[in-house]
Amino acid sequence: MxxxxxxxxxxxxxxxxxxxxxxxxxxxxxxxxxxxxxxxxxxxxxxxxxxxxxxxxxxxxxxxxxxxxxxxxxxxxxxxxxxxxxxxQKPQMPKSWFFESSDVCVYSEPGKLFDLRCNGDRVLVLVVETSLQASLVMLLDECCALSDSKQLKRFDTIKVMHDRLHPLRAQQQIVAA
Incomplete structure (x- = not known):
């Protein structure tokens, strides 16, 4: 309910x-x-x-x-x-250096879902708030290891530049002719 x-x-x-x-x-x-x-x-x-x-x-x-x-x-x-x-929450400064850049330009708005890529892993995030160049995102996956000593847990937030947001890709079927 x-x-x-x-x-x-x-x-x-x-x-x-x-x-x-x-x-x-x-x-x-x-x-x-x-x-x-x-x-x-x-x-x-x-x-x-x-x-x-x-x-x-x-x-x-x-x-x-x-x-x-x-x-x-x-x-x-x-x-x-x-x-x-x-x-x-207090405002945050972007901490984009933890994440890989995306080669796709995205439109970010609150409620949208994206992937972040960090150390070869993909994690699911929800956009909480957005500005012209960066978005505050909330982790929906269980955890994300940013480094050997720092990790995000589910529902932790981090601000990243939009060029770090990877669009979610639907499963594509490849049909051979």
Whole structure:
């Protein structure tokens, strides 16, 4: 069952877990993976999950629902984390050097899916926010080793230049004549 935003939803900071949370009503709290060091100051006090946040959340749910076959619970988790990253994380500088360049020019917008290539591996990312030259993306795969000592985990975000985004390619059938 998909969760639909309502006026009771609220942002909060859960000090016990050092994480941004979203109160989804009287009995439900969603903990994001985003710790205090990556959050904007507004994230540390209760704030309304407003119309802009709800619109963004619903847009991500709709776009992903059309593009991928996901369980409702996972779709909600992705959309809530994307919304939290978009509105409650500190701005980031691009860290494109970890990823291989693409030879295809792409159009990036929130909710689109792309591959990033790092150390010979491909990982699936969701565009959270975009600007003229770079996009903030959220990792949907389990992990991505950036180096021997640094890795991204599912739902971590990183900003990359658009020339690092590889379009997803549909399986092509080759028919011999």
């Amino acid at each position: 998909l969760l639909m935003p309502d006026k009771t939803w609220q942002w909060g900071y859960n000090a016990s877990y050092d994480a941004l949370s979203i109160s989804l009503g009287a009995d439900m709290e969603f903990l994001t993976p985003y710790k205090s060091k990556v959050l904007i100051p507004d994230a540390f006090s209760a704030a309304e999950f407003d119309v802009e946040h709800a619109r963004y959340y619903m847009d991500i749910v709709e776009r992903l629902g059309k593009r991928m076959s996901l369980a409702d619970a996972y779709l909600v988790q992705v959309a809530l984390n994307a919304t939290a990253a978009r509105f409650m």
